[in-house]
Amino acid sequence: MDFFTIRIFLFIFIKSSCHSLSISPFTHGVLCDVTDKLSIGCSHNATTHLGNHSIVECVAFCVSNSSCIGASLDEYHQCFLHYKCPELPSCLVENKNHRYMRKYCIHGTWNSVSHSCDCLDFTFGERCNQFLKTCKNLLTPDHVFGDHKMLIDTNGDVENPIPIYCHTKKPHSADVVLLRNEGKFNFNRSWEEYKYGFYIDANNLWTGLEAWHHLTVSGCTQMTAGVRFEGKPATGLMRAHEDFIVEDEATRYAFSFSSSTTKTRGSPPAYSYFGDCFAPVKKTSFSTWDSDNDGNNGTNCAANAGSAWWYSDCDNPCNLLGYGHSYWFTKPKPELMSLKGLDMDAHAQKIARFIIRLKCN
Numbered sequence: 001m002d003f004f005t006i007r008i009f010l011f012i013f014i015k016s017s018c019h020s021l022s023i024s025p026f027t028h029g030v031l032c033d034v035t036d037k038l039s040i041g042c043s044h045n046a047t048t049h050l051g052n053h054s055i056v057e058c059v060a061f062c063v064s065n066s067s068c069i070g071a072s073l074d075e076y077h078q079c080f081l082h083y084k085c086p087e088l089p090s091c092l093v094e095n096k097n098h099r100y101m102r103k104y105c106i107h108g109t110w111n112s113v114s115h116s117c118d119c120l121d122f123t124f125g126e127r128c129n130q131f132l133k134t135c136k137n138l139l140t141p142d143h144v145f146g147d148h149k150m151l152i153d154t155n156g157d158v159e160n161p162i163p164i165y166c167h168t169k170k171p172h173s174a175d176v177v178l179l180r181n182e183g184k185f186n187f188n189r190s191w192e193e194y195k196y197g198f199y200i201d202a203n204n205l206w207t208g209l210e211a212w213h214h215l216t217v218s219g220c221t222q223m224t225a226g227v228r229f230e231g232k233p234a235t236g237l238m239r240a241h242e243d244f245i246v247e248d249e250a251t252r253y254a255f256s257f258s259s260s261t262t263k264t265r266g267s268p269p270a271y272s273y274f275g276d277c278f279a280p281v282k283k284t285s286f287s288t289w290d291s292d293n294d295g296n297n298g299t300n301c302a303a304n305a306g307s308a309w310w311y312s313d314c315d316n317p318c319n320l321l322g323y324g325h326s327y328w329f330t331k332p333k334p335e336l337m338s339l340k341g342l343d344m345d346a347h348a349q350k351i352a353r354f355i356i357r358l359k360c361n
Helices: 003-007 034-040 055-063 191-196 209-217 301-305 344-350
Strands: 011-013 021-023 026-028 043-045 070-073 079-082 099-103 108-111 116-119 146-152 162-169 173-181 197-201 204-207 222-229 235-242 259-265 351-359
Touching (some): 055 070, 055 099, 209 351, 222 259, 344 351
Antiparallel strands (some): 043 079, 070 079, 146 162, 162 173, 173 204, 197 204, 222 235
C-alpha cells in the first residue's frame, strides 16, 4: 500500500451514533457522468435538510450503505452517493467539480483487524481489484470440480466485471456454460435479459451476450452446442464450431465461425445427429420479442416463435430455447424445442437439456 493511499484513509465518525467509531478506508478517485448516473439511479443526491456537508460526513453516509462504492461532494457541498453502474460505458464526461472518494476495497470489505481487504470470491489483489481471466484460472491444485458462478475481467474493466458460469471436471477441463435449458421454464425473455444473462437454476441459465462477445474476442473461440439425453451412461449429440466470434451490441451480436463438425457421446437415438443450427444464421442479428433485428421485414420472428435467437427469416429449424416435452400438447409448436437432425416427436421426451459451451484456448 503506497504512502499516498495511506495518507488519505478516512476514519469516519458515524454521526447517527455519537459513541461508535467505524473505520473504513477510502481513496481519491475519478468521477464521470454524474448526470447520466443520476438519471438511471446508480447515483443519488444524499444531501439532507441539515444543509451543507463535509466530505467526512458524505463518506460516512457511504460507509453506512453496503451497496455504495463511493461518495462525492460538489462545489455547493452537496453530497452524492455512487453505486455500480454497468449500463454506462467507461467515462464519457469527467466531473472535476466533484471531490470523489471511493471505497478502498473495490470488490471486498475492509478487515479492521488485519488492516487489509477481505476479497469476494474470484477476486484478488491488495484492493480486490483483479479478477480471473477465464474458467481455466480456477484449476488450482485444491480446486473443487463442478459448477461455479464467477466474475471475470477480460479487458481490464474492473468496474464492470462479467458474470459467467463455469463447469470444471477432471483432470483439467474448464468450460464457460453459455446455455443450459431443460425445457421446463420460460426462456422468452427481454433484450436486456439476453444481453446481461439470467439464471433460473443450475440447469436453466443463459450467460449474457455481452459475455459471449467479450469472451470470444479475447480468445475463447471453441463453441460446442449439444443435446444430452436422459439416463446413464450419458449420451448426447453435439456440434463443435471453430473460430466462433460474437461481435458487439452495435451489430446486435452477429456471429461468425470457420467450420463445424458433429460428434456423439455414448449411444444416442438411431439415425439422429445435431443439425447445423448456426450456419443458416451466420452474420445475422440476435432478436427478442422486444427487439426485432431479423431479416424479415414487417414480422418479428422472435415474437412469433416465442423464442429469442438469431433469425434470417422466420423459418428456423432449431429452437434450443423452447419448451420441452412436458409442454408438448399445451404450447404452440414454434415455442417447443426443436433440432434439425432429431425426430422431436419420437425423442423429445428423452431430452435432458440443451447445452452450449465455450472453451478458451
